[in-house]
Amino acid sequence: LYFENAEVKYVYENGNTKDKIIEFVRNPQATSEEVKKKEQDWADTESEVVHLTDDNFDLVIQEESSVLVMFYAPWCGHCKKLKPEYEEAAATMKQQRITGILAAVDVTREKSLGKRFDIKGFPTLKYFRAGSVAFDAGHLRDASRLVEFMRDPTEPPPPPPPEPAWAEEPSEVYHLGADNFASTLRKKKHALVMFYAP
Numbered sequence: 001l002y003f004e005n006a007e008v009k010y011v012y013e014n015g016n017t018k019d020k021i022i023e024f025v026r027n028p029q030a031t032s033e034e035v036k037k038k039e040q041d042w043a044d045t046e047s048e049v050v051h052l053t054d055d056n057f058d059l060v061i062q063e064e065s066s067v068l069v070m071f072y073a074p075w076c077g078h079c080k081k082l083k084p085e086y087e088e089a090a091a092t093m094k095q096q097r098i099t100g101i102l103a104a105v106d107v108t109r110e111k112s113l114g115k116r117f118d119i120k121g122f123p124t125l126k127y128f129r130a131g132s133v134a135f136d137a138g139h140l141r142d143a144s145r146l147v148e149f150m151r152d153p154t155e156p157p158p159p160p161p162p163e164p165a166w167a168e169e170p171s172e173v174y175h176l177g178a179d180n181f182a183s184t185l186r187k188k189k190h191a192l193v194m195f196y197a198p
Contacts, residue, residue, distance in 0.1 A: 051103070
């Protein structure tokens with residue numbers, strides 16, 4: 001991300017080579033516009049994926065009994081990776097006459113839909129049944145699993161319960177936090193402290 005005055009001004013999307021990065025830093029505006037021209041808007045490409053906007057979202061969701069919606073951002077790498085799989089799955093569904101549709105929403109354009117469905121990361125996949133959200137389906141990442149899911153849309157199992165915190169397990173290890181860090185270490189002549197993430 002390219003910042004000016006603490007605000008994100010441009011998103012760098014032009015490869016990981018030294019020359020490309022230097023070219024971008026020298027003229028971020030020109031490079032960003034060039035990349036945007038190269039990348040065709042997904043909604044303008046031909047596929048069986050239905051592109052939803054503020055104007056047609058509710059109509060399509062009400063008309064179709066089974067809809068998987070991918071909320072995405074054009075700059076998102078995971079979205080770009082999922083896009084061809086999504087298109088392939090939509091084509092297979094049409095070919096095999098599987099009930100339902102695969103749809104997509106560009107949240108950078110349709111901000112109100114992003115807010116309405118509380119989209120915080122990309123891509124977010126939500127399954128709609130009979131006009132309303134049934135559940136999230138973020139586990140689907142390849143064409144065959146997408147097709148298999150749309151053939152028989154079932155809610156994924158809940159994630160396993162979190163492991164107990166290390167501090168809750170019996171041991172001789174002192175567990176420190178903001179409230180007892182300094183006071184505990186003042187009482188000890190020597191201490192080896194492990195800073196970790198669970």
